[in-house]
Amino acid sequence: MDYFPLNHPIAVFDSGLGGLTVLRALRERLPQEDFFYFADTRHLPYGDRPEAFLRQRGVAIAEALHRRGAKAMVIACNTATAAAAEAIRAAAALPVVALEPGVKPAAALSQRGVIGVLATTRTLHSERFQRLVANHAHHVQVLAQACPGLADAIENDGPDSPQIEALLDRFVAPLAQAGADVVVLGCTHYPWVADGIARRMPAGTVLLDTGEAVARQLERVLLAGHLQGGGAGRLAMATSGAPAPVIATVDRLFGQKIKIEHWEPGSD
Numbered sequence: 001m002d003y004f005p006l007n008h009p010i011a012v013f014d015s016g017l018g019g020l021t022v023l024r025a026l027r028e029r030l031p032q033e034d035f036f037y038f039a040d041t042r043h044l045p046y047g048d049r050p051e052a053f054l055r056q057r058g059v060a061i062a063e064a065l066h067r068r069g070a071k072a073m074v075i076a077c078n079t080a081t082a083a084a085a086e087a088i089r090a091a092a093a094l095p096v097v098a099l100e101p102g103v104k105p106a107a108a109l110s111q112r113g114v115i116g117v118l119a120t121t122r123t124l125h126s127e128r129f130q131r132l133v134a135n136h137a138h139h140v141q142v143l144a145q146a147c148p149g150l151a152d153a154i155e156n157d158g159p160d161s162p163q164i165e166a167l168l169d170r171f172v173a174p175l176a177q178a179g180a181d182v183v184v185l186g187c188t189h190y191p192w193v194a195d196g197i198a199r200r201m202p203a204g205t206v207l208l209d210t211g212e213a214v215a216r217q218l219e220r221v222l223l224a225g226h227l228q229g230g231g232a233g234r235l236a237m238a239t240s241g242a243p244a245p246v247i248a249t250v251d252r253l254f255g256q257k258i259k260i261e262h263w264e265p266g267s268d
C-alpha cells in the first residue's frame with residue numbers, strides 16, 4: 001500500500017469535490033498544515049443514500065484515515081455529518097471536526113425573518129437538522145429546499161452547464177419568491193454555483209457557507225490537542241472512484257492539476 005508520505009496530515013473527506021470549498025478555507029487559515037483529501041466519488045451522491053449506509057461508510061472511512069496516519073479529520077460534507085457525525089466521533093480514535101448548515105448565523109442575520117436553506121434531501125430530513133432549526137431558528141421562517149441532482153451535476157456537468165442553470169431555476173426561485181434575504185449553502189458543493197444562486201436572488205441577499213467557521217474550529221481543536229504545525233502546506237488527494245474524471249474535475253474547479261490516487265478505505 002502506498003501510504004501518504006507524511007506522518008500526520010489532516011484528513012478531509014466528502015462524497016466528492018464539494019469539500020474542496022472547505023479545504024480552500026482550511027489551507028488559507030492553516031498554511032503550515034499538510035492535508036489529505038478523500039473524495040468518496042464511488043458513492044456520490046450521498047444525499048440520496050440511506051442513513052445506515054452513510055453511518056457505516058463514515059465509520060469505515062474514519063478508521064481507515066486513522067490507520068493511514070491522519071492526526072485529525074474534517075467531515076467536509078453536511079450530509080455525512082447529518083447522518084453519521086455521532087457514530088464517527090464514537091468510533092474514531094482521532095479528533096473529528098464536523099460541519100452543519102449555517103442556520104444559526106442565518107437566523108441572526110435575517111432582517112425579514114425569512115431564510116432559505118439549500119441542502120440535500122438526506123440533510124434536510126435528518127433529526128440533526130430538525131434540532132438545529134428548533135434550537136436556533138424557531139423565531140424565523142425557514143424555507144428548507146432540497147436540491148436532488150445538484151451535487152452530481154456540479155461534478156459531472158460543471159458549474160456553468162445548462163443542466164445546472166435548469167436546476168438552479170427550479171430550486172432557487174421559490175426562495176426569492178418567498179422573500180428570503182439570507183440563503184444558507186447547506187451542502188459543500190453549492191459554493192461552486194454561488195454566482196448562479198446569487199443571480200437568482202434580489203441584490204443584497206446574503207449567501208452563507210461554513211468553510212471559514214470550520215477552519216476556525218479546526219484551529220481550536222488542533223491547539224487544544226497540541227496537534228498544530230509540523231507540515232509544509234502539502235496536499236495529497238485520493239478517490240474511491242476512477243481517478244481520471246476526478247483529476248479533470250479538480251482541474252476545472254480548482255484550477256490545478258493534482259495527482260489523485262485510487263484508494264478504497266479498508267483495503268489497506
Ligand code: DGL
Pocket residue numbers: 014015016018019044045046047048076077078079080120123151186187188189
Ligand atoms: N457535499 C455534500 C454535502 O455537503 C453532499 C453531496 C452529495 O453527495 O449528495 O452535503
